Amino acid sequence: MPQLPNGAATPMSVVDVLRAVAGLPPKARASFCWGQCVRGTYAPSDQAKEITKSRSFTMPSRVLARFSADGVPNAVDADGRSLRGFSFRLGSGNHRSEILTQSAPVHFARTLDQMLAFLQARMPGPDGKPDMARLEALSAANPETLRQASYLAANPPPASLACTTYWGVHAFPATNAKGETRFIKFKVAPVGEERRSAEDAAKFTGLLRDLESRIAARDVRFSVMALLDRPGDPVMDVTIRWPDEDGREAVRLGTIVITGTESNEVCDASVFNPAELAEGIGHPPDEIFAARRDAYAISQTRRR
Structure with missing residues (x-):
């Protein structure tokens, strides 16, 4: 068995x-290399202040966001297993x-060493x-590296980026105005849309075209949810879910409405850096988060 x-x-x-x-050119993003930059608005719920004092989540603001996916734009997602992303910025200053x-x-690796080994094992040969x-x-020695792929295989995404549910895999310490702190996980769920079937996803031939048409129809909105921790929940391992995560208590922090598209240069000019968090939302304690915030800065520097 290979050693990490x-x-x-x-x-x-x-x-x-x-x-x-991925065989990417020098100035391409290292991951989620294609996508669409968009703009919108965020409206907080009355419950947001119970979870965090962060003004980025408790005050209305403009939104800059980016939908993304692995693979080739407008290609058929034949097996329904391609990972999709949704990055967003709330607040200002x-x-x-x-x-x-x-x-x-879940993420595909628990530690940075494991992440590197996972990627190296997928390097194409001659x-x-x-x-x-x-x-x-490698998979036999590190079964946690299979969990993300297993989830995607069992839960094929719908045929639209706008109808997809997105998760933050990290546990964030959130502090409210009373000084009470607890861990939360972010879940971004589409409003008013049912998930498409796996058959629809396999037949779909243009994620970006679908997104553009939905935005034009004012048909893209998401609830930003906070999944609340319980005693004993793991916060250091991003390859495992919290027990009964789908059924546990969640608080709606607010609603994002996507109102238009932006040129991708707008999102490229300013990296979505996970280290950028307003007071009231702290940095997760896991190793992958610490590495990710540095990797995003490195990737942006190289793209320039």
Whole structure:
């Protein structure tokens, strides 16, 4: 069985391998390399202040966001397993928060070393394909690296970025005006749309075209939810869900309404950095979050 690198992984090495695995050009994003930049508005709920004092979540604001997905724009998502992303910025000035969410509630690695090994095992060989024996050995030794793919296989996404539910895989410490702190996970759920069937998703041939038409019809809105922790919930491992996560108490922090598209240069000019969090929402304690905030900055610098 392969050994995970001992101390060899850095945010920069992970960015390098992400690019190499996907065969990306130098100025492309290292992950979620295609997508659509959009604008909108955020309206807080009356309950938001019970969870956090962060003005980015308790005050109305403009929204800059980016829908994204792995793969090729307007291609058929034949197996329904491609990971999608939704990054958004709320608030302004010193009261700005930038949140990254994705279409699976878990990450594919628990540590940075594991993440690097996961990506290296998928590097194509001379025949253009990864070494399956190496890949299977890594998966057997690190079963948590299979959880994201297993979720996507069991839960094919709908045929629209606007109808997809997105999760923040990290546990964020949230502090309200009373000084009470608890961990929350973000869940961004579409409003007024039913999930499409797996068959619809397989037949769909243009995620971006669908998104543009829905925005033009004023048909894209999301509830920003906070899933509330319970004693003993794991907060250091982003490859596992909280027990009964789908059925537990959640508070609606507010509603995002997407009102128009922006040129992708607008989103490229300012990275969605997960470290950008307004007072009242703290940094998650897990290793992947610490690495991710550095990797995003590295990737943006290289794109310039």
